[in-house]
Amino acid sequence: MLPAPQAILFDLDGTLLDTAPDMAAALNQLRAEHGLAPMPFAEIRPNVSNGARGLLGIGLGIGPDHDTYDQLRDRFLALYAADLAVHTCLFPGLEALVDSLEQRAMPWGVVTNKPGGLTHRLLEALKLEPAVVVCGDELERAKPHPDPLLFAAGKLRLPPSTIWYIGDHERDIIAGNAADMPTIAGRWGYLDGERPIEAWGATLVIDHPEEIAGLLPGSDLHAANPDAVDAK
Template sequence: MADAVFFDLDGTLADTAPDLAGALNRLQREHGLEPTPFELLRPQVSHGVRGMLGVGFGLTPDAAGYAPLAARFLELYNDTLCVETRLFEGMEALLHSLDERGIPWGVVTNKAERLAHPIIDALGLSGRCACVVGGDTAARPKPFPDPLLHACTGAGVEPTRCLYVGDDIRDIHAGRAAGMTTLAVAYGYLGSAEPIDAWQADAIIAHPREILAFLKNR
């Protein structure tokens, strides 16, 4: 068993796509645009604001109109952070199993702390979660290992004894750079252009229940 398990948030621990897509669609309506279909937005959720505005408005962060749109998008999203957001099917059972075994678990996301903490709280996980590390917590966000190393320091565990689970290639890069065992989740958003089997994760899983089985077989 690992000494701790850390999860990415969007697309790994929880399905946040409906609320992020809803905020983008409301922003589009404010600008007289037709809403982008959900199936086109879902793969971009792991890329945050950049992904949403890239699909919905065709803008990159260096575009002149990007900054005000990004600020407004975050305002709209902040108002509906956890309306339709839910834990992925099977995740609560996994977390319960980790709790029973005394294995601490936490969240390491590139989402800003001011957004991540309210979501974890709304999902009823704050009292059980060992840490919530955001993209602005450490000096550098994923794919750098800084956030994961910060989480280990806070939890009092060694990175080489930990498991990191994520749905984006930068999650795997960050986990490997931190010296952790890594799992790539095939049920996630998979917004990377590189196929999941090329990410060099230690294993690929299709359902949260497989995480506990992986730990038992280590």
């Protein structure tokens, strides 16, 4: 059972924002520069939450130990940064949720492993103003370590146990659980297929982002299913 939240934190790629189309475009641009045919979007999408490392792994077959990895990563990030908000948008239902949270005066934020420069540019382009943003290069340790989530809770001046963390990757749930936050795993995200989402250990697994609003105390869906959230 989820305790009623005082704030909600989201992972970025694959949870709050559908960034896959723009990241896939950058990867295929990089492949084209190396004389390779475009990869199907369906093959790229599940790896987007793994960032540049994961995308270079499937797109060019290289990892961080490769001689040209740093150069190719920088080129990929440059291509992505040039067009990072062409097709990127909030997942269905999340614009209304963000509006609802702001009307409730309930703070919401983003905790992501995405680099800060890209994260802040993307949020600005989409005119999103979270109460707190913690990026992958902000602290010494990123997710799956709980440090970024604990740092966000400190910025919000709230106990971690009163904050929901929502993510689409097992590292999100590992980090949230370690931070003593109730965790929600989103099946709509970029699931990489390594382990079933039910095995991640999330407090709750949901299929669609629209379901989040129904979990909040005071909503019509919560009234119909009060056992989903402990309003105490």
